[in-house]
Amino acid sequence: MNKPGADSKVRITERSLFYWILRRHRPMQLFLLLVIVISLFFRVFPLEMQKRIINEAIYLKETELLFLYCGLYLGAVTIAGLLKYAINVMQLFTGQKILVEMRTELYQHVLQLPLQFYRKMQPGTVISAMTSELNAIGFFLGGAIAIPVTSVLTFSVFLGFMFNLNPLLAMLSIGIYPVELVLIPYLQKKYNTLNKRRVKTTRAMANVVNESISGIHEIHGNVSYGLEEQKLSSFIDQLHALMKKLFIVKYGIKFANNLFQSLGPFILFLVGGYMAINGQFTLGALVAFLSAYEKVYDPWKELIEYYQSYQDAKIRYSQIMKIFDLDPPHLLLPAGREPLALPGNIQLSNVTFTVGNGIKLLENINVDIKANEQIALVGFSGSGKSTLALLIAQLYDTSRGNIEIDDYDIEDLSKFDMGKSVAMIAQHPFIFSGTIYANLLYGIKAIAEDDELPDREQILSVIRDVGLQDDVVRFGLQAVLTAEECKPFRNKFLRMRQIILTSLRDDFANAIEFYDATKYLYYSSIRDNIVFGDSLSGEFLVERLADHAQFMELLREIKLENTLLTLGFALATQTVNLLADFQDDEFFFRDNPMEVDEFTIYSELLERLKGPQPEDVEDRRLLLTLAFRFIPNKHPIVSLPSALEQQILKARHLFQEIIVNIDMDHCKVTGSCKPCDKIPKCGESSAFIPFCPSEYMYTRTLLDNILFGAVKSEKLLDDHLRTLAQQAFQDEKLLDEVMAIGLKFEVGSKGDLLSGGQKQKLAIARAFLKDAPILIMDEATASLDNSSQARIQGLLENEFKGRKTVISVIHRLDLTPAYDRILVLKAGRIIEQGTYDELMERKGAFYELVHAES
Amino acid sequence: MNLSTQNPDLCSKCQLTDVQEFLTRFPIFSGAPAGVVNLFGYLSKKEEYKKGQSILEEGKNCDRLFLILSGKVAIFQYYNERRFHLQLLSGDGINYFGELALLAEFKWFFSAEAWTDVELISISREAFSKVMERYPESYQSMVRKIINVRIHRFVDQSSYLLDHISPEAWREYPEEEE
Structure with a gap:
C-alpha cells in the first residue's frame, strides 16, 4: 500500500x-x-x-x-x-x-x-x-x-x-x-x-x-x-x-x-x-x-x-x-495515529451546504444515525439527497454546521480514516481501464496492506453476491489462454470437452457442429475445413494463406485453386450486386464473407476483372481470401456443391500429411483423449495444433475449446446450453477457475466493454469487498434490472443487517420498507422521518410520494 | 451472374434462390417487390430442430418469424399449469408462426415445439426493420399482410378451440356466466 x-x-x-x-x-x-x-x-x-x-x-x-x-x-x-x-x-x-x-x-x-x-x-x-x-x-x-x-x-x-x-x-x-x-x-x-x-x-x-x-x-x-x-x-x-x-x-x-x-x-x-x-x-x-x-x-x-x-x-x-494553488481540504493520513475504521454513529448538526450565488442545496440538517442503522434517503428531485450522502462521505465539505462520525468531527478526519470507514457507491460509478480484478480491488488496495487483500474465494463470493457471476464466467469462456496460463487446467478443460462430446453430445449437437476429421464441416470456413487447426505463429491465418507458397502449391496440385477463385468471384459478384445500396450498414454484411469496409475494394476488383481467373497476384489473393472465409451454412449467398466438399477433404488430408506432417488418425476417434505428443508423428510440428479431441487450441477461446466445434445456433447456445455447460463446470469444480480467468478480462477505457448493469454491479462488488463499516449508496442499484436490484436489497437486509451502517439514496420507494428509518427531503430540508409504517400512517409527504409512484 | 456457365461444379445462388422462391409462396411476401424478397431471402436463417425440441418458449422475448420448410410444429400454451394444444403446423402446406414478432417486442404468448424433425426459415425483427428502412413504400402493405395473417390465425385457433370446447362450457348470453 x-x-x-x-x-x-x-x-x-x-x-x-x-x-x-x-x-x-x-x-x-x-x-x-x-x-x-x-x-x-x-x-x-x-x-x-x-x-x-x-x-x-x-x-x-x-x-x-x-x-x-x-x-x-x-x-x-x-x-x-x-x-x-x-x-x-x-x-x-x-x-x-x-x-x-x-x-x-x-x-x-x-x-x-x-x-x-x-x-x-x-x-x-x-x-x-x-x-x-x-x-x-x-x-x-x-x-x-x-x-x-x-x-x-x-x-x-x-x-x-x-x-x-x-x-x-x-x-x-x-x-x-x-x-x-x-x-x-x-x-x-x-x-x-x-x-x-x-x-x-x-x-x-x-x-x-x-x-x-x-x-x-x-x-x-x-x-x-x-x-x-x-x-x-x-x-x-x-x-x-x-x-x-x-x-x-x-x-x-x-x-x-x-x-x-x-x-x-x-x-x-x-x-x-x-x-x-x-x-x-x-x-x-x-x-x-x-x-x-x-x-x-x-x-x-x-x-x-x-x-x-x-x-x-x-x-x-x-x-x-x-x-492548482489551493490546499487539499483534508489530511491524507492522520497525525500521530493509525487510520481508524469508525463503527458509524453519525451525527449531523445544523448542516448547510451552499453553492455559488448563495444557493442552499441543504439547510439546517439535523440527524442522528446509530451504528448499523439502515437509512433510506428519499425525496423529490433536487431535494439534496445525493448532496447529503456526499457530505457524509466527506466528498463535499459543509458550508455551515458539522458532521461527526463517532465523535470525530469529519473536518478533522483524514482521507485514510474515511477510506477505512466508508464505502461509497455512486449512481454512475467510474470504472477504470484494466481488468475486472483490478477494478474490484481498487477500493481495498488503496487502504489495505498487501496481506490484507481478499483472497480469491472472497472475491468470487462477492461476485456471486452481486449477480456478476454469469458475466464473469462468460468473460472467462471468451478468454484466449496461452499454453502457460492454460497449463494448470488444461486437462480439466479437455475433460469438459469430453463431457460435451460424449454425455451431453445430443444436447449440444443441435447447436454445435463438432470438429470431425473425417467430415466436411458446413458451419466452418473453407480455411478451417482444409487447415483443420491453427498454427501458433499465425502462418495459416486466412489473410496469409494465399501467400503461403507450399499451401498454394498443394491447392494447385489437386486443382482446387481455380475452383476457389471461381467461388471467390461468385461471392464477390453476388455480394456486390445484392448489397450495392447497403454498403453503409454493417448489418447486411453479418452473414457474408465480405466485410463492410471491403465492399469498395471488391467492387473495384470486379470492374477490372474479365473472369474469375485473374492474372494479377493481388487480385487472386482477394478472391481466394473471400473463398477461404466462406462458410456454407452461414453465408447463404452461394451454395457449395458436394463435389467441392470431397476436394476440400482431400486437401485437408494432404495438408496434414505434407505441410504440417501430422497423423490425424487418432483424432478421428470420437472421444479420443490421448495427448497428441504421445502419438507417433502427431505433434512433430509443435507450432501447429490440429482440431483434435486431445488437443487444446491455444489460438481459440476457452469456449471454443470446450465446445470443440463451430456454433450452429448462438441462440440455442445462449438459451439453454450455457446453463448446461455451467452446471457441468460446477460439477467438475471448474467454475471458479473459469471465473478467475474471467476476472482478467480487460474492461476497456472507462469500462466501455461492459454494459451499464455490469459496471454498476462491478462498482457494488468493489464497495462490498472493501467491507467498510459505513456503506453509502447513491442510487446504486438504479440501473439494474428488477431481479438484480432485489438481490442487492436482499444482501442489505440479510448480510449487512446489524453489521453495517447503510445510507442509501433511493428512488424506488417499494424498496424502502426494509430500511430502519426513512428520511424524506424536500428543497434541502428533512421534512419527515420515521419507519415505513410510521410514515405511511402519517399520510404526509412520503405517503404522497408512494402513491404518486404507484 | 450465372456462374454455372463458367464452372459447372459451382451452383451460384442455388440456396439463395430456393429461399427467395420459398418466401414468395407466403402471403406476407407475395406481391412484394423483388428487391425486398431478395433481401429477406439473404437475411433469413435456416434453423433445424430435432423432434421434441423446443423452438420457442412462452414468456421469453420474441425476436423472429418462423416459416416451416419441412416437418411439423406443435403450438401450445400453458394455462393453469396445464398444457393446451392449439395448432399443429406442417411444412406440407404454407405454414408459419411468430409473425407479430416482426412488428413489436413482446413476450411469446405461446410455445412451439418440433413435433417431428423440423427445418425452419426465420427472419428476425431486426432484419425486417432494416429492410423496411430501405423500402419504406412497402412497409404499410407488409404490415397489413401481417395483420391479415394474424386475423386468419386467430380465426383458425378460435374455431379449433370452439370445436374442442366441452358442451358444459357453452354460453349463449353473458348472464349465463355465473
Whole structure:
C-alpha cells in the first residue's frame, strides 16, 4: 500500500522552480559541476596548443614539436568532447529525475483537491498542465544549474585567456556585449508575454477537444460536427496568430545574436591584423585569439538561450502552479495515529451546504444515525439527497454546521480514516481501464496492506453476491489462454470437452457442429475445413494463406485453386450486386464473407476483372481470401456443391500429411483423449495444433475449446446450453477457475466493454469487498434490472443487517420498507422521518410520494 | 451472374434462390417487390430442430418469424399449469408462426415445439426493420399482410378451440356466466 505523506512543509504550489533544482539530487549535481570544471581545462588547452603549433612548431620548423602539439591537441579535444557528452547525459538524467518527482507530487496534490475544484476546472487544462507543459519544464530542469555555471566559467576562462594574449583586443571584442544585455531581455519580455497567451490558448483548445471527445455521442447524434469545428477553429486561428508573432520575436532574438557574433571577428581582423602587420602581435597569438573569441561566444550564446528557456519554464511553471494553488481540504493520513475504521454513529448538526450565488442545496440538517442503522434517503428531485450522502462521505465539505462520525468531527478526519470507514457507491460509478480484478480491488488496495487483500474465494463470493457471476464466467469462456496460463487446467478443460462430446453430445449437437476429421464441416470456413487447426505463429491465418507458397502449391496440385477463385468471384459478384445500396450498414454484411469496409475494394476488383481467373497476384489473393472465409451454412449467398466438399477433404488430408506432417488418425476417434505428443508423428510440428479431441487450441477461446466445434445456433447456445455447460463446470469444480480467468478480462477505457448493469454491479462488488463499516449508496442499484436490484436489497437486509451502517439514496420507494428509518427531503430540508409504517400512517409527504409512484 | 456457365461444379445462388422462391409462396411476401424478397431471402436463417425440441418458449422475448420448410410444429400454451394444444403446423402446406414478432417486442404468448424433425426459415425483427428502412413504400402493405395473417390465425385457433370446447362450457348470453 502506498500511503503518501506530506514530505515537505512548503505546499507544492508555493515552491519556486529552483526549490526543486536546489533540493533534489544534490550529489549528482555536485558531481556534474566537478565534471564541468575539469572539462574547462580540456577546452582551453587546445587554444594554447594552436598558438604553440604556429609560433613554435611551424615557426621553428620542428616536426617533432608539431606532432607532439597536434597529438596533445587531438587528445584534449577528444576528452573535452567526451566530457561534454557526459555532462549532457547527466544533465538530462537529473532533469528527468526531478521532473518525475515533480509530476508525482503534483499529481498527488491534484488528486486530493476538493470536488468543488473539479466542478470549475476543465479536464483539458489539468491534462495539458500535467503532461506537455511539465515536459517542457523537464528539459530546463537538468541544465538549470549546470548550464549557467558552465557558461559563466567557460566565458571567464576564455576571456581570461584573451586578456592574457592581448588586453586591448580583448576589451574591444567584448565591447559589443553590453548592447546585447539590453536588447535581448527587451525582446525576451515580448516573447514571454506572447508565450503566456500561447499557453492559455493551448489550454482552452485542449478543453474544447476534450469536451468534444467526451461528448462524441451527442455530436454524432445531433450531427453537430460543424458547430464543434467552429468552436475549435476560433482557437486555432488565435493560436496561429500568436505563433506567428512568437516566431517573429524568437527569430529576432536569434538574428540579434548572430549579428553580434559576426561583428566580433570583424573588429579582430581589423585591429588584430593591423597589430600583426606592425609586429605588435604574433600570428599564432592572433589565431589563438580568434579561436578563443569564437569559443567565448558559445557560452555567451548559451547563457542567452538559458535565459530564454528559464523565462519560458518559469512562465509554464507559475501557470501550472497557479491552477492548482489551493490546499487539499483534508489530511491524507492522520497525525500521530493509525487510520481508524469508525463503527458509524453519525451525527449531523445544523448542516448547510451552499453553492455559488448563495444557493442552499441543504439547510439546517439535523440527524442522528446509530451504528448499523439502515437509512433510506428519499425525496423529490433536487431535494439534496445525493448532496447529503456526499457530505457524509466527506466528498463535499459543509458550508455551515458539522458532521461527526463517532465523535470525530469529519473536518478533522483524514482521507485514510474515511477510506477505512466508508464505502461509497455512486449512481454512475467510474470504472477504470484494466481488468475486472483490478477494478474490484481498487477500493481495498488503496487502504489495505498487501496481506490484507481478499483472497480469491472472497472475491468470487462477492461476485456471486452481486449477480456478476454469469458475466464473469462468460468473460472467462471468451478468454484466449496461452499454453502457460492454460497449463494448470488444461486437462480439466479437455475433460469438459469430453463431457460435451460424449454425455451431453445430443444436447449440444443441435447447436454445435463438432470438429470431425473425417467430415466436411458446413458451419466452418473453407480455411478451417482444409487447415483443420491453427498454427501458433499465425502462418495459416486466412489473410496469409494465399501467400503461403507450399499451401498454394498443394491447392494447385489437386486443382482446387481455380475452383476457389471461381467461388471467390461468385461471392464477390453476388455480394456486390445484392448489397450495392447497403454498403453503409454493417448489418447486411453479418452473414457474408465480405466485410463492410471491403465492399469498395471488391467492387473495384470486379470492374477490372474479365473472369474469375485473374492474372494479377493481388487480385487472386482477394478472391481466394473471400473463398477461404466462406462458410456454407452461414453465408447463404452461394451454395457449395458436394463435389467441392470431397476436394476440400482431400486437401485437408494432404495438408496434414505434407505441410504440417501430422497423423490425424487418432483424432478421428470420437472421444479420443490421448495427448497428441504421445502419438507417433502427431505433434512433430509443435507450432501447429490440429482440431483434435486431445488437443487444446491455444489460438481459440476457452469456449471454443470446450465446445470443440463451430456454433450452429448462438441462440440455442445462449438459451439453454450455457446453463448446461455451467452446471457441468460446477460439477467438475471448474467454475471458479473459469471465473478467475474471467476476472482478467480487460474492461476497456472507462469500462466501455461492459454494459451499464455490469459496471454498476462491478462498482457494488468493489464497495462490498472493501467491507467498510459505513456503506453509502447513491442510487446504486438504479440501473439494474428488477431481479438484480432485489438481490442487492436482499444482501442489505440479510448480510449487512446489524453489521453495517447503510445510507442509501433511493428512488424506488417499494424498496424502502426494509430500511430502519426513512428520511424524506424536500428543497434541502428533512421534512419527515420515521419507519415505513410510521410514515405511511402519517399520510404526509412520503405517503404522497408512494402513491404518486404507484 | 450465372456462374454455372463458367464452372459447372459451382451452383451460384442455388440456396439463395430456393429461399427467395420459398418466401414468395407466403402471403406476407407475395406481391412484394423483388428487391425486398431478395433481401429477406439473404437475411433469413435456416434453423433445424430435432423432434421434441423446443423452438420457442412462452414468456421469453420474441425476436423472429418462423416459416416451416419441412416437418411439423406443435403450438401450445400453458394455462393453469396445464398444457393446451392449439395448432399443429406442417411444412406440407404454407405454414408459419411468430409473425407479430416482426412488428413489436413482446413476450411469446405461446410455445412451439418440433413435433417431428423440423427445418425452419426465420427472419428476425431486426432484419425486417432494416429492410423496411430501405423500402419504406412497402412497409404499410407488409404490415397489413401481417395483420391479415394474424386475423386468419386467430380465426383458425378460435374455431379449433370452439370445436374442442366441452358442451358444459357453452354460453349463449353473458348472464349465463355465473
